[in-house]
Amino acid sequence: DQQVKQNSPSLSVQEGRISILNCDYTNSMFDYFLWYKKYPAEGPTFLISISSIKDKNEDGRFTVFLNKSAKHLSLHIVPSQPGDSAVYFCAASYYNQGGKLIFGQGTELSVKP
């Protein structure tokens, strides 16, 4: 049972344009959501997060939107840069679970110069 889903395995955008990565979840107990970025042969690195009490969190070029009623979140990258090319994972956790993360399958972003 995949509780966190990223239905697009890949996304290609032009440098300078917006990248939108999507994530859906099924467990309404989740109260904290994160995005991780992963380069080949490296571990995932934390990018941005959002608590379920918010619907938006922004950090520089990265913004995460949360729609609780739709159980959907998205990551917007504006403007996209070639160095953003990586695999992006959405993850979720919930209270009293010790911070263990449930990950989606990942979306490979390719930003073309």
Added chain:
Amino acid sequence: GAGVSQTPSNKVTEKGKYVELRCDPISGHTALYWYRQSLGQGPEFLIYFQGTGAADDSGLPNDRFFAVRPEGSVSTLKIQRTERGDSAVYLCASSLWAGGNNEQFFGPGTRLTVL
């Protein structure tokens, strides 16, 4: 560096053998997590430690898998009687303490290949 380190980076073994994978967390981090990433999938939770004790081992697939953290720092993931399906990248992460919004810092992983 001061990040999470994992050894070995690659491990090739034969079906039926025993393997140990090591994780050195960031100094001072009390929580340590193990995840497994199969090809084309996201990391899948295996077990986490708060200090020396395994607080949640619900993700361990079966009793061939075992992990320890005897002194609350380094952790070892042990796999007995390896099977081809165990082939994956095993990731370790640590955080200041377990729970909530504490950022988990990941190591580069150990790629395990079972022939």
